[in-house]
Amino acid sequence: MKKYLRLFSTRWVLLAILLAGPVIVFAQDDLVWNPLDPDDTVYLQLQEGTVVIELNPTFAPKTVKQFKVLLEDQFYRGLSFYRVIDGFVAQAGDESDIDGSRDSPTLKAEFEIQWPMKPKDKKEAKQWFPLPWTLVQKEDLFAPYTGFINGFAAGRDNNKGGKAWLTHCPGTVAMARDTDADSSSTDFYIVIGQAPRYLDRNLTVFGRVVWGMDVVQRIKRGATKENGYIQGDMQRTWIKRMQLASSLDTNEQLNIYTADTNSKGFKAMLKERRNRGSKFFRQQPPRVLDICQVPVPARLEKK
Amino acid sequence: MKKYLRLFSTRWVLLAILLAGPVIVFAQDDLVWNPLDPDDTVYLQLQEGTVVIELNPTFAPKTVKQFKVLLEDQFYRGLSFYRVIDGFVAQAGDESDIDGSRDSPTLKAEFEIQWPMKPKDKKEAKQWFPLPWTLVQKEDLFAPYTGFINGFAAGRDNNKGGKAWLTHCPGTVAMARDTDADSSSTDFYIVIGQAPRYLDRNLTVFGRVVWGMDVVQRIKRGATKENGYIQGDMQRTWIKRMQLASSLDTNEQLNIYTADTNSKGFKAMLKERRNRGSKFFRQQPPRVLDICQVPVPARLEKK
Numbered sequence: 001m002k003k004y005l006r007l008f009s010t011r012w013v014l015l016a017i018l019l020a021g022p023v024i025v026f027a028q029d030d031l032v033w034n035p036l037d038p039d040d041t042v043y044l045q046l047q048e049g050t051v052v053i054e055l056n057p058t059f060a061p062k063t064v065k066q067f068k069v070l071l072e073d074q075f076y077r078g079l080s081f082y083r084v085i086d087g088f089v090a091q092a093g094d095e096s097d098i099d100g101s102r103d104s105p106t107l108k109a110e111f112e113i114q115w116p117m118k119p120k121d122k123k124e125a126k127q128w129f130p131l132p133w134t135l136v137q138k139e140d141l142f143a144p145y146t147g148f149i150n151g152f153a154a155g156r157d158n159n160k161g162g163k164a165w166l167t168h169c170p171g172t173v174a175m176a177r178d179t180d181a182d183s184s185s186t187d188f189y190i191v192i193g194q195a196p197r198y199l200d201r202n203l204t205v206f207g208r209v210v211w212g213m214d215v216v217q218r219i220k221r222g223a224t225k226e227n228g229y230i231q232g233d234m235q236r237t238w239i240k241r242m243q244l245a246s247s248l249d250t251n252e253q254l255n256i257y258t259a260d261t262n263s264k265g266f267k268a269m270l271k272e273r274r275n276r277g278s279k280f281f282r283q284q285p286p287r288v289l290d291i292c293q294v295p296v297p298a299r300l301e302k303k
Numbered sequence: 304m305k306k307y308l309r310l311f312s313t314r315w316v317l318l319a320i321l322l323a324g325p326v327i328v329f330a331q332d333d334l335v336w337n338p339l340d341p342d343d344t345v346y347l348q349l350q351e352g353t354v355v356i357e358l359n360p361t362f363a364p365k366t367v368k369q370f371k372v373l374l375e376d377q378f379y380r381g382l383s384f385y386r387v388i389d390g391f392v393a394q395a396g397d398e399s400d401i402d403g404s405r406d407s408p409t410l411k412a413e414f415e416i417q418w419p420m421k422p423k424d425k426k427e428a429k430q431w432f433p434l435p436w437t438l439v440q441k442e443d444l445f446a447p448y449t450g451f452i453n454g455f456a457a458g459r460d461n462n463k464g465g466k467a468w469l470t471h472c473p474g475t476v477a478m479a480r481d482t483d484a485d486s487s488s489t490d491f492y493i494v495i496g497q498a499p500r501y502l503d504r505n506l507t508v509f510g511r512v513v514w515g516m517d518v519v520q521r522i523k524r525g526a527t528k529e530n531g532y533i534q535g536d537m538q539r540t541w542i543k544r545m546q547l548a549s550s551l552d553t554n555e556q557l558n559i560y561t562a563d564t565n566s567k568g569f570k571a572m573l574k575e576r577r578n579r580g581s582k583f584f585r586q587q588p589p590r591v592l593d594i595c596q597v598p599v600p601a602r603l604e605k606k
Binding site: 086087109111137140141142143169170179181192193194195196197198199200201202213214217218221224225273276279280281282283285286288290292293295297299 | 389390412414440443444445446472473482484495496497498499500501502503504505516517520521524527528576579582583584585586588589591593595596598600602
């Protein structure tokens with residue numbers, strides 16, 4: 001009986017507050033949920049489960065375009081995560097193919113964009129509207145401003161106009177490359193540890209994991225002394241399939257919704273997390289937010 | 304043949320630089336390696352493998368003392384990680400025991416200490432020496448100063464004297480509690496995601512994972528909508544054993560060494576990571592360091 005009571009005691013309630021974010025937000029009517037666009041959604045199927053990635057053609061149009069061609073060609077099928085460093089990145093692609101290499105075109109760097117975006121021509125101007133920016137933090141350690149742009153964590157060098165870029169947070173998907181900034185081709189990585197923000201503006205970020213980070217965390221690691229490289233094929237996590245959601249029948253697609261980071265409910269969540277008024281905190285935490293420690297809620301609906 | 308060449312091409316070399324830290328450091332003669340003290344080392348054995356935790360009696364003397372009693376009693380054996388939120392924490396302990404609750408004493412908060420420490424009395428003064436502080440960053444988003452104290456990531460409110468506390472980074476081990484700051488007892492959590500630094504100075508951090516974070520990352524997650532709680536016993540990751548290294552025979556103990564964060568080699572690594580002079584970077588990253596994104600190298604030696 002004592003145990004039963006404890007289950008509904010303050011501990012449970014307060015741990016919920018401790019977590020903040022999602023728990024509070026789910027009760028908010030002002031939170032808007034957006035379905036994923038199947039044309040910009042990737043299913044990465046591993047033995048451990050399915051990972052859902054949202055592509056970002058706004059920040060990396062050329063990279064996303066080529067990536068979609070590779071997906072259509074089933075390029076990644078049977079390849080593996082050949083370089084996996086716990087706390088850093090899981091990298092997969094061409095390099096893992098021991099039988100030979102496909103010569104995919106190299107890509108121009110897409111490290112940052114001008115922001116706010118402007119319409120390219122009169123035709124575009126007619127249907128143009130500025131993408132919303134939701135400020136999270138001024139004077140972040142790594143950027144003058146951080147915030148969200150349509151669900152993606154981003155940095156800006158000026159809150160009014162200038163450069164904007166997608167930040168390296170856990171779940172960020174970006175292209176690997178050589179020394180040459182324009183040398184990325186097919187190999188990509190997923191950030192699996194504390195945000196390596198020093199990579200911001202130096203690699204092309206083109207997507208984010210919206211579902212299945214727990215699956216990503218089960219990808220087999222390499223040894224630190226080998227710099228994460230896993231030589232034995234059998235020791236690696238393999239890609240069973242990697243395909244665009246829109247290439248599947250509608251009834252095979254997953255019904256995933258992500259929180260609109262420009263909605264009132266999300267902004268209320270940011271405020272809540274920043275101010276942390278709960279009695280749980282004996283000392284008021286600094287009223288700041290780490291952009292990579294703000295979860296963007298996502299949910300899977302049954303059909 | 305082409306493939307063979309690629310294996311030794313710039314890509315490999317530069318990814319090594321990209322990772323920086325460990326790879327460069329391992330070549331440094333100035334890096335000092337310290338063995339773990341078996342009396343402050345915990346082996347957490349899960350089905351997925353063994354996790355090695357270093358306890359910190361300097362910052363949390365009472366908590367460590369009670370924790371050792373619990374280990375001696377084999378208290379955690381057969382308990383489980385009952386609350387696991389991907390990207391946040393994995394929590395285990397008493398709460399997972401559905402058959403009943405042991406009434407362990409609650410602990411006074413050990414959230415921070417005075418720093419530098421001073422000897423308590425004349426006797427201690429004779430053998431007293433100040434613990435070394437290795438500065439990492441001034442004006443971190445969450446603390447006036449961050450740095451390392453004997454391998455542990457810490458924050459300080461003043462670089463000369465004042466409060467010091469252990470920061471919440473991936474791998475940090477701390478005590479769970481209720482609203483009451485002095486209510487922690489047996490349940491602990493391991494940070495498994497982006498550093499929840501807002502918890503700093505509000506919970507008792509008493510250890511860090513020095514080996515096996517890849518194992519920790521395989522701990523089964525709970526659902527977000529359940530706030531990470533896993534109701535079904537069979538869905539949880541169980542603790543096979545959790546014991547102090549010194550309770551085992553010497554030949555059963557693991558030979559783990561961790562980098563001395565006060566050594567010249569480690570400080571050189573910090574400098575290297577801060578300045579990132581490699582040609583890989585098209586844009587110089589900001590010359591700052593996130594304390595939780597600085598790996599403290601560790602290695603396992605065969606006997």
